[in-house]
Amino acid sequence: MKLYDYILSPSCYKVRLMAALTDVRIDIRAVDFHPGAEHRGAELLALNPAGAIPILQDGDLILTESSAMLVYLASKVDPRWLGGGTAEEAARVQQWLSFSHRLTASLGGARLHEMLLRPGDIAGLQAQGTAALRELEAGLVEQSIRGMRFLASQRATIADIACFPYVALAPDGGVSLDPYPTIRLWSRAVRSIEGFIEMPGIHRLHDLKPEPLPETSGF
Amino acid sequence: MKSRTTGSWTPVALSADLPVGTVIPARTPTGPIALWRSQSGGVSAFADRCPHRGMRLSHGFVRGEALSCIYHGWSYAQAGNCVRIPAHPGLTPPEAIRVATRQVEEGDGIIWIAADQSATRPPRLDGLAPLRSLTACAGIAAIEAAAGTDASPGGIVGFANNSQTIRMLVASLEDEQALIHVLVEGDASPPERIAASRAAEALRRMAEHIQRKGIA
Amino acid sequence: MMIPNAMVDEWYPVGLFSQLDVSGRKTALMGEPVEVGRDAEGTVRVTSADGRMLPVCVRYGHIWTSLGEPRKPLFAIPEADQLGRRLVDVGVVRVRCSPLRAVENFLDIAHFPFVHTDILGAEPHTEVQNYKVDIREDEDEVWATQVKFYQPQAAKSASGGVTTEYMYRVPAPTCSILYKTCPPRPGEWDVITLFVQPLAEDLCDVWPWMALFDDETSMTDLIHFQQTIFVQDRSILENQIPRLLPLDPGMEIPTRADLTSVAYRRWLKRHGYTYGAQLVAQ
Numbered sequence: 001m002k003l004y005d006y007i008l009s010p011s012c013y014k015v016r017l018m019a020a021l022t023d024v025r026i027d028i029r030a031v032d033f034h035p036g037a038e039h040r041g042a043e044l045l046a047l048n049p050a051g052a053i054p055i056l057q058d059g060d061l062i063l064t065e066s067s068a069m070l071v072y073l074a075s076k077v078d079p080r081w082l083g084g085g086t087a088e089e090a091a092r093v094q095q096w097l098s099f100s101h102r103l104t105a106s107l108g109g110a111r112l113h114e115m116l117l118r119p120g121d122i123a124g125l126q127a128q129g130t131a132a133l134r135e136l137e138a139g140l141v142e143q144s145i146r147g148m149r150f151l152a153s154q155r156a157t158i159a160d161i162a163c164f165p166y167v168a169l170a171p172d173g174g175v176s177l178d179p180y181p182t183i184r185l186w187s188r189a190v191r192s193i194e195g196f197i198e199m200p201g202i203h204r205l206h207d208l209k210p211e212p213l214p215e216t217s218g219f
Numbered sequence: 220m221k222s223r224t225t226g227s228w229t230p231v232a233l234s235a236d237l238p239v240g241t242v243i244p245a246r247t248p249t250g251p252i253a254l255w256r257s258q259s260g261g262v263s264a265f266a267d268r269c270p271h272r273g274m275r276l277s278h279g280f281v282r283g284e285a286l287s288c289i290y291h292g293w294s295y296a297q298a299g300n301c302v303r304i305p306a307h308p309g310l311t312p313p314e315a316i317r318v319a320t321r322q323v324e325e326g327d328g329i330i331w332i333a334a335d336q337s338a339t340r341p342p343r344l345d346g347l348a349p350l351r352s353l354t355a356c357a358g359i360a361a362i363e364a365a366a367g368t369d370a371s372p373g374g375i376v377g378f379a380n381n382s383q384t385i386r387m388l389v390a391s392l393e394d395e396q397a398l399i400h401v402l403v404e405g406d407a408s409p410p411e412r413i414a415a416s417r418a419a420e421a422l423r424r425m426a427e428h429i430q431r432k433g434i435a
Numbered sequence: 436m437m438i439p440n441a442m443v444d445e446w447y448p449v450g451l452f453s454q455l456d457v458s459g460r461k462t463a464l465m466g467e468p469v470e471v472g473r474d475a476e477g478t479v480r481v482t483s484a485d486g487r488m489l490p491v492c493v494r495y496g497h498i499w500t501s502l503g504e505p506r507k508p509l510f511a512i513p514e515a516d517q518l519g520r521r522l523v524d525v526g527v528v529r530v531r532c533s534p535l536r537a538v539e540n541f542l543d544i545a546h547f548p549f550v551h552t553d554i555l556g557a558e559p560h561t562e563v564q565n566y567k568v569d570i571r572e573d574e575d576e577v578w579a580t581q582v583k584f585y586q587p588q589a590a591k592s593a594s595g596g597v598t599t600e601y602m603y604r605v606p607a608p609t610c611s612i613l614y615k616t617c618p619p620r621p622g623e624w625d626v627i628t629l630f631v632q633p634l635a636e637d638l639c640d641v642w643p644w645m646a647l648f649d650d651e652t653s654m655t656d657l658i659h660f661q662q663t664i665f666v667q668d669r670s671i672l673e674n675q676i677p678r679l680l681p682l683d684p685g686m687e688i689p690t691r692a693d694l695t696s697v698a699y700r701r702w703l704k705r706h707g708y709t710y711g712a713q714l715v716a717q
Contacts, residue, residue, distance in 0.1 A: 006659075007659045007662065007663055008659075008662055008663075008666055030653070030655045030656055030659055031655070032654070032655040032658060034526050034662075035451060035454055035524060035525075035526030035527070035658075036526075036655070036658075038655070114529060114531070115528060115529055115666075115669070116527070116528065116529070117527060117529055117640070134353075134420075137353070138416065138417075138420055141350075141351045141416050142413050142416060145350075145409050145412045145413050145416070146409060146413075171670065171673070172669070172670070174531070178244045178246075178277075179353070179354035181232065181233065181236035181243065181351075181352055182236070182351065184236070184243060185236065185238070188241065200662070200663045200664075200666035200667050201666050201667070201669065201670055203278075203289055203549075203550065203552075203667075203670070204549075204552040204553075205280065206280045206282070206287070206289075206292075206549065206552075206558075207240055207241075207280040207281050207282050209558070210282065211282045211283060212558040212559035267676075268676045270687065270688050271687060271688050271689075271690075272675060272687055273675040273676045273677065273681070273686075273687060274671060274674060274675055274676075275674045275675075275676065278670075278674055289549055289550070289671070290546050290549060290550065290671055291543075291545045291546050291549060292548065292549045292558075292561065304690060305545070305548065305549075305558070305561035305562075306545040306561060306562065306563040306690060306691075306692035307562070307563070307690060307691065307692065308559075308561065308562050310690075315688075316688055
């Protein structure tokens with residue numbers, strides 16, 4: 001399985017994270033997205049005419065939508081990540097998978113503007129991002145009243161993996177996460193899942209490791 | 220500066236939103252704070268700035284009974300004194316290195332910060348239980364206008380939603396914003412709690428509309 | 436517009452030379468809009484908003500200009516001309532922080548275990564051993580030498596942990612050069628730079644650039660390694676209070692590990708390089 005990947009792309013990170021959590025080995029093919037704009041070059045346009053990454057290739061299967069990649073990895077290796085024990089849960093997974101595209105457009109757009117100088121209406125993107133975060137916060141509050149820590153269920157599903165990256169990186173686009181206590185709890189729960197990996201901009205949870213004994217002996 | 224609604228105490232967060240071994244940011248009338256809970260459960264409130272390089276301590280991490288800065292790992296005990304500088308493992312940090320602390324109290328599921336050294340105790344909630352906190356881009360006047368009632372002396376704004384009465388403990392923030400803690404009856408059922416959460420969202424929308432139009 | 440500051444006569448990066456096409460590039464320098472373009476002969480031109488032609492120099496992969504009158508040519512990096520080095524245009528990253536805070540963070544090693552965890556540092560190897568710092572009067576540059584730090588993965592070409600040696604050099608208020616031991620070529624130094632374009636006192640475009648001995652790693656991997664490191668720093672830089680670099684000694688507390696930063700701040704103060712600095716505590 002080959003992932004056309006950019007280390008700073010939250011959408012690519014969704015796939016790397018899902019692969020890490022399900023213990024799937026993927027071959028990373030690094031794409032010079034910035035500054036090289038390689039995703040708009042002939043080789044990658046042949047795989048994805050939309051000129052976007054990630055692209056996941058497995059045999060003659062070519063996927064260009066990150067949500068589909070999450071479904072593929074989960075179905076292949078560990079279907080528990082698909083959620084969907086009940087009609088309600090199945091619908092919630094789809095609800096948040098679709099919602100995740102709004103996060104990409106708003107928070108992702110603001111991040112590209114503020115960090116990598118892409119054009120855009122920054123005030124509008126940030127306002128849409130804030131609206132999406134409020135909706136996510138409200139949804140997570142209701143889940144917690146139902147006794148559930150994650151978006152669709154008691155355990156994490158692909159819906160959580162689809163929403164987590166752009167939310168965690170919202171401050172990169174100048175959108176504060178400070179006003180969302182329930183998102184903070186959820187984010188911590190996602191980051192505490194066995195096998196979780198970071199991407200640049202998401203720091204290690206150092207508190208998960210005990211205080212190391214000091215080493216003063218020099219090298 | 221005192222909050223108009225809750226005296227010298229500001230309700231900054233719900234106890235449930237600060238689990239053991241975590242740190243969160245909070246806003247008070249006298250500046251941003253890093254609110255953290257040690258492994259043994261004690262809550263502390265620090266000025267949200269590491270004295271070393273100015274990094275926000277609310278981005279840090281809690282290990283045991285100390286809060287560490289994410290930038291260089293400098294650690295501070297609950298009294299605010301620096302206890303560890305990882306770059307110099309053999310060094311006992313000088314007493315002079317410390318973070319300003321704030322008086323903090325926890326009761327009825329709410330964490331309160333005092334504006335100054337307060338001899339009084341924060342107000343009680345009388346059988347009400349906090350449900351969630353939300354920030355509104357609206358001042359207290361707009362929230363009162365949306366609810367159709369004034370805040371009580373204890374800082375609580377109540378409004379009716381169908382057969383339910385929903386109460387909000389409101390603290391004003393700078394820039395015409397407010398922090399709303401939604402309170403429900405202690406024995407409220409899950410459907411009632413979800414209804415209260417949705418009603419508070421609707422009230423916030425109305426208050427923000429009033430604020431934008433300058434109606435309040 | 437006049438900037439009452441000695442920094443106005445310095446050179447600043449305003450774009451990658453390799454990325455400059457006919458459409459040109461609109462950007463800013465110290466609050467003033469500037470436009471980078473090429474004339475009919477292909478010569479690079481930089482113009483200010485009031486139509487002034489600004490001085491131009493193309494070096495180290497970047498286009499450099501100044502709003503004032505530079506008293507000396509752009510600082511030299513002799514290693515950049517050495518045969519066999521790969522020259523890496525890392526590309527721009529914008530940061531909402533003081534340009535001086537961005538440089539100071541680049542000079543710091545003590546944050547490696549916490550911010551660049553398992554790459555440039557890892558607990559329990561957090562100790563910063565003594566190193567040497569001086570302000571070299573002849574060159575008028577800040578230098579730190581004999582800096583050593585344990586690193587789990589010091590470079591893209593490194594496998595496994597090593598103690599890496601560093602030298603830091605500040606030849607201009609918003610530029611720094613790091614010399615780092617080079618795993619494939621003992622005896623040589625890899626060159627990693629941080630060129631900072633001050634857009635405003637609290638906003639900058641950062642242009643990392645490298646000249647490395649590494650024939651194995653792909654160019655894209657080299658770019659991504661450095662972007663990873665810098666974006667890990669970015670969330671720190673955007674959350675320091677105050678945004679401006681405090682030059683008042685009472686405002687922040689340095690230790691022995693921070694001697695490079697102490698010298699950098701002293702040097703800035705001495706020259707009146709205060710664009711992006713805060714002189715008195717507020």
